[in-house]
């Protein structure tokens with residue numbers, strides 16, 4: 136079975152003349168073999184296009200893998216990522232019998248006992264799941280998302296083949312090791328398995344719904360937990376206009392440029408306020424309600440950011456908007472995204488070379504998402520440790536900008552995003568943030584303070600020189616961080632106030 140699929144992969148590779156990718160040491164013979172066996176292969180198109188067609192031939196999992204590669208300009212050259220971003224999954228819907236069977240397995244009884252009505256014709260079907268409309272016994276209208284039967288096994292099989300390919304790539308491609316193919320495949324496996332679990336998706340939906348409770352710009356449908364399983368998910372059905380249908384939106388009397396700005400606001404709010412963002416904001420997942428609010432669906436792929444990530448990101452964005460490349464470079468260095476021995480001015484120069492030509496264009500042609508993606512290309516040279524959550528974020532930003540410009544060609548991302556960023560920064564370093572931080576950290580301090588002499592003793596006693604050096608670097612970093620200095624000042628002030636109070640009392 137596996138041999139048969141491997142054979143299929145090899146023949147697809149040959150048929151599309153992909154042997155030209157094999158150029159590493161020892162690949163001459165393999166290439167020669169391919170050339171002889173597939174002498175009739177059409178090698179006329181560009182290599183990216185041939186790779187795209189080959190992936191399409193190999194099926195939905197490979198298509199999804201290609202889509203993942205298309206957002207890794209840190210790994211894959213641009214001519215190929217551009218081709219791969221054209222990959223669309225077009226798959227046949229699965230049969231009514233399979234729908235009925237999946238529902239029965241999920242609920243332990245026939246679907247007719249769970250739903251009052253159930254439309255067996257799917258609204259939409261994709262490689263992992265498809266959606267049907269139904270009503271609950273109390274007449275509430277719902278959308279039911281169902282995982283494609285057997286997709287789990289297909290994924291397992293295809294992923295094991297991808298692993299084999301990864302080993303080949305590592306062995307036979309120039310710089311194959313730098314591409315870290317095995318890691319990329321592992322990461323892919325994780326995201327695609329996450330998408331298979333609809334409980335997880337319903338939980339993400341519910342979290343975003345809570346984050347945007349009462350919001351005037353985003354509405355999130357409610358999952359109906361009683362009927363959510365790993366394979367089937369039931370949620371409130373929304374009645375709204377697909378965001379691509381501009382005529383219908385206009386007809387509903389909704390102001391389109393405002394909608395464009397609101398889209399940017401939703402994204403930056405998810406990123407900076409919540410650190411939890413919808414990472415699949417293509418138009419098929421975005422609707423507009425008749426009251427002008429967005430309706431977001433499909434929470435299968437989410438990005439999360441830590442406070443530290445958010446901090447460096449905000450610095451990065453602000454520096455970018457100001458075209459302050461030194462600050463961009465410094466933020467990357469401080470965040471540990473590039474190796475600590477990198478020369479900042481070198482890196483700064485490289486960033487400038489990428490960004491200046493883009494920023495010179497009229498505003499409506501500048502895509503910040505694209506600029507940031509180009510930055511990953513630069514970082515390829517600087518052995519940047521690419522953070523998966525950043526790749527997701529930049530890709531989503533690109534989608535959001537595309538959407539925003541589609542709604543309003545003159546959308547000024549900077550003007551829309553900057554107030555949100557600055558508000559967030561102020562909350563991070565302003566007096567209120569300080570107070571929050573102090574009250575949050577006070578218990579830890581109270582516990583840690585008495586231990587400090589012991590800790591110092593320990594460090595001094597069994598010090599390896601590296602450790603001390605690390606501590607000093609830590610200290611330097613702390614000094615650079617404004618909020619810590621503020622915190623230190625606040626602690627001193629608080630201590631003085633306490634001392635004064637004690638003196639009065641004693």
Ligand SMILES: Nc1ncnc2c1ncn2[C@@H]1O[C@H](COP(=O)(O)OP(=O)(O)O)[C@@H](O)[C@H]1O
Nearest residue numbers: 258259261264266278356371372373419432433
């Ligand atoms: N809650 C809902 N209300 C109305 N339509 C929905 C709802 N959820 C999904 N749909 C329809 O089903 C399509 C696919 O749903 P989605 O969750 O995006 O699945 P996929 O993960 O396959 O992209 C959507 O584009 C939309 O037309």
Ligand SMILES: [Mg+2]
Nearest residue numbers: 419420432433
């Ligand atoms: Mg979708």
